[in-house]
Amino acid sequence: MQRILITGANGFVGQILCKTLQEAGHHVLALVGSRSALPKYANQTWQCDIRNAEMLEKIVAEAAPSHVVHLAAITHVPASFHEPLLTWQTNVMGSVNLLQAIRRNAPEAFVLFVSSSEVYGAAFKQGVALAENSLCQPLNPYAASKLAAEAAFNEYFRQGQPGVIARPFNHIGELQSPDFVTASFARQIALIETGQQEPTLKVGNLEACRDFLDVKDVCAAYVELLKLSKRGINYPRCFNICSGQPRRIRDVLDEMLAMSSANIIITQDPERLRPSDIPTATGNTQIMRDTTGWQPTINLHTTLEQLLTHWREKLSTQLH
Incomplete structure (x- = not known):
């Protein structure tokens, strides 16, 4: 049994991932926004705005996670244009706050950062399936903030923090906001x-x-990525999650x-x-398939x- 901390646990993906992990027998540690409703599928829950570094540090210390899935973010593209400051502070500084809290209180924890295929942006104009090494050319504040957060995670990975980055493409399903x-x-x-x-x-x-995927397939991909923690340092750092x-x-x-x-x-x-x-x-999802065996079902x-x-x-x- 693993102790898995999930930020943004009551979001569209978070709710399904919490349920998936709890049903698999893991101890789910849910972190939700300070004004958010509590998730149904969690063993322990905390409320905190990830922009609050001090409170976040206390929570990570108390949670003592073996794994962390970082989902919390401003994710709606039009909202990122209307609220650019909130988007950057949440998606970038919130991520750095979390990374610092993990480094100080759970340095061995395996971290999965959920980025987005939006980071590729203008590169999609080539009209081909993009791989993880394709040039990223964000076209909105949400995508730009996610790419900046990737840079922060990669810096912590370089310094020894175990973990990976996922770039999921459009995932859909029940519980998703009608904004999508x-x-x-x-x-x-x-x-x-x-x-x-x-x-x-x-x-x-x-x-x-x-490139549409069922959210349950995306959550299954995250579960497979969390298993890479057993491989030491022998795994790629970035994965497209898509159907192709x-x-x-x-x-x-x-x-x-x-x-x-x-x-x-x-x-x-x-x-x-x-x-x-x-x-x-x-996207091209060959690295994900080759590394974990995952594919949409x-x-x-x-x-x-x-x-x-x-x-x-x-x-x-x-x-x-």
């Missing part, structure tokens, strides 16, 4: 079906192609619309268009069905 594309589609379809929204579904750029199969967002929407009997009109909403939209974003159709069912049930509960 597939959850937005599912929520709007469910609202239209129950008469709570006009039969018009608002969308952004449908021509973009993205880009899907056009229009095709994803069509697949979801086919799951509904409602007559729905599609309209483009200028508010949902990103200034730096990349036509195609996909859940097909996209199943994920979309579950997502739509989740929103139908959620809105049905709210109506009654």
Whole structure:
């Protein structure tokens, strides 16, 4: 049994990862924001803003983790444009605060930093599947802050801190905020079906192609990466987590619309268009497969069905 500290434990990924690890028999140490709700699947929980270095240090000392998964971050790209200072302070200085707390109180702990495929940015314009050694050219404050945090983690790794960096591509599933594309589609379809929204579904750029994964597959990848702690220092430091199969967002929407009997009109909403939209974003996951044996097991159709069912049930509960 491992003592695994998860920051951002009540976020979209954090909730599923906590459950996955607890069901596997690990002692889950959950860290959530100072105003956040407590997660369901945790053995111990602390509330703390990761910008608070002093409190964070006390928590890491008390938790005494054998492993740390750092998920806590400002993750919504539009929010990073609106709140750049909060984004940089949370995503970069919050990460440095955590690294310092680990160095002083749990120097042997294996750290998994969850970065993002967004760090590649303009490099996706090449139109090929990018590998971990591709040039990173961030196009928004979220991506830039994640790349800066990667630099901080790599510096601590260079000084002996065990750990790795994950760059997950678009992951989707139940519990994801409707700020994100597939959850937005599912929520709007469910609202239209129950008469709570006009039969018009608002969308952004449908021509973009993205590399989608089920969040449960992503969590399975994180579990595999945590096992690298048993390998001493013999492992790569950075891993793409992706399917390598880009899907056009229009095709994803069509697949979801086919799951509904409602007559729905599609309209483009200028508010949902990103200034730096990349036509195609996909990755090469060979290093992850070769190192851990991981590969996605859940097909996209199943994920979309579950997502739509989740929103139908959620809105049905709210109506009654």
